[in-house]
Amino acid sequence: MDLAKLQALTPNFSWERFFHEVGFPEISTVDVGQPDFLAEVNRELASVPLDDWKTYLRWHLVDDAAPSLSSKFVQENFEFKGRTLQGTKEILPRWKRCVAATDRQLGFALGKIYVEQYFPPEAKARADQMVHNLIAALHDDLSTLPWMGPETRKAALAKLDAFTPKIGYPDKWRDYSAFKVDRGPYVLNALRGDQFEFNRDLKKIGKPVDRTEWGMTPPTVNAYYNAEKNEIVFPAGILQPPFFNAQADDALNYGGIGAVIGHEMTHGFDDEGRKFDAQGNLKNWWTPEDLKNFNQRAACVEKQFDGYVVEGDIHENGKLVLGESIADLGGLTIAYKAFEKSLEGKSRPGSIDGFTPEQRLFLSWARVWAANDRPEFERLMVNLNPHALDRFRAIAAPSNMPAFAKAFDCKHGDAMVRPDDQTCEIW
Numbered sequence: 559m560d561l562a563k564l565q566a567l568t569p570n571f572s573w574e575r576f577f578h579e580v581g582f583p584e585i586s587t588v589d590v591g592q593p594d595f596l597a598e599v600n601r602e603l604a605s606v607p608l609d610d611w612k613t614y615l616r617w618h619l620v621d622d623a624a625p626s627l628s629s630k631f632v633q634e635n636f637e638f639k640g641r642t643l644q645g646t647k648e649i650l651p652r653w654k655r656c657v658a659a660t661d662r663q664l665g666f667a668l669g670k671i672y673v674e675q676y677f678p679p680e681a682k683a684r685a686d687q688m689v690h691n692l693i694a695a696l697h698d699d700l701s702t703l704p705w706m707g708p709e710t711r712k713a714a715l716a717k718l719d720a721f722t723p724k725i726g727y728p729d730k731w732r733d734y735s736a737f738k739v740d741r742g743p744y745v746l747n748a749l750r751g752d753q754f755e756f757n758r759d760l761k762k763i764g765k766p767v768d769r770t771e772w773g774m775t776p777p778t779v780n781a782y783y784n785a786e787k788n789e790i791v792f793p794a795g796i797l798q799p800p801f802f803n804a805q806a807d808d809a810l811n812y813g814g815i816g817a818v819i820g821h822e823m824t825h826g827f828d829d830e831g832r833k834f835d836a837q838g839n840l841k842n843w844w845t846p847e848d849l850k851n852f853n854q855r856a857a858c859v860e861k862q863f864d865g866y867v868v869e870g871d872i873h874e875n876g877k878l879v880l881g882e883s884i885a886d887l888g889g890l891t892i893a894y895k896a897f898e899k900s901l902e903g904k905s906r907p908g909s910i911d912g913f914t915p916e917q918r919l920f921l922s923w924a925r926v927w928a929a930n931d932r933p934e935f936e937r938l939m940v941n942l943n944p945h946a947l948d949r950f951r952a953i954a955a956p957s958n959m960p961a962f963a964k965a966f967d968c969k970h971g972d973a974m975v976r977p978d979d980q981t982c983e984i985w
């Protein structure tokens with residue numbers, strides 16, 4: 559919307575003045591994702607008393623700033639958000655909170671030091687190789703999938719070829735010189751950090767998309783697929799045990815980071831990814847027939863997760879965790895295929911610690927999800943988190959895979975073998 563249209567949507571709020579106050583008077587168009595929201599805010603600006611607005615905004619300011627204020631605020635914030643909501647018994651030690659805050663606000667400065675110390679070139683080279691092998695395995699898979707039509711298959715392969723993998727850390731480091739950190743009050747440093755990010759984002763308006771930018775800092779133990787850039791991103795933080803170990807055997811790495819790489823890649827081809835083309839533009843490239851086939855197979859996964867009981871009458875919400883659970887199943891399947899492919903033409907590796915390579919691959923997958931959650935935390939997560947609880951992620955994908963049953967000599971009727979008519983397969 560141009561400014562005139564936006565202003566017509568919210569006559570009670572002056573956008574011109576707002577953009578001027580925040581230092582960006584030149585903003586002339588805005589992508590309004592939720593027009594209904596703004597219409598409602600406009601209505602309430604007139605109907606809710608000014609004093610209530612002041613209370614509401616003050617409360618938000620204090621609530622947001624609480625973790626950076628004096629210890630009474632910090633403690634009270636923890637009492638509710640940590641203890642009551644999540645069942646956490648004690649607040650993290652101060653040094654861990656400081657490291658997390660530094661990563662949040664100066665993550666690419668911290669990350670530069672982090673990768674120098676903990677992410678050697680050998681690790682990057684081996685991770686590069688794994689991503690390459692996983693892409694090759696997904697290429698084979700997309701070429702032979704029974705449910706995808708020929709046109710869509712062609713587009714899928716073109717999209718895979720256009721993937722940008724980012725591994726470890728960005729090519730260029732962020733310039734923080736506009737962020738003033740001093741020895742004054744901590745909360746003011748934190749607020750200036752927020753301001754710095756706000757300004758950095760708004761300065762992008764009207765400029766070409768920076769495809770080199772990263773959405774996670776290098777020390778982050780996580781990964782992502784970004785549909786708008788058609789990229790898969792693996793920060794150095796996740797390229798360490800239990801996900802990845804440059805010194806370990808391939809089986810261990812394929813079951814860990816290999817499955818994570820596969821997980822992120824399949825997001826490019828699922829019910830979200832289908833809405834974006836190879837360049838990251840919002841453009842559906844599936845036929846109605848492909849979507850029907852996909853949804854039919856997805857329903858199997860939804861049912862599987864609805865069946866996982868968390869506690870009492872609380873169970874996983876299959877609809878909520880569907881996309882991520884499909885990615886887990888696809889990721890582990892593709893990682894397994896990539897591992898088998900990597901063994902072709904070589905002499906078979908022997909057992910280690912009494913486990914075959916295939917067994918080690920699946921054990922590595924399970925170990926990635928070894929966690930210990932409080933019941934309060936689990937109750938919160940099943941309502942909010944599009945990922946299933948770790949204890950279900952550990953067992954869900956392998957129990958659908960004939961390769962798992964084969965690796966551990968499981969029979970029909972065993973706990974980790976789903977009945978034939980309930981076995982889910984998508985990728």
Ligand SMILES: [Zn+2]
Nearest residue numbers: 821825882885
């Ligand atoms: Zn995911």
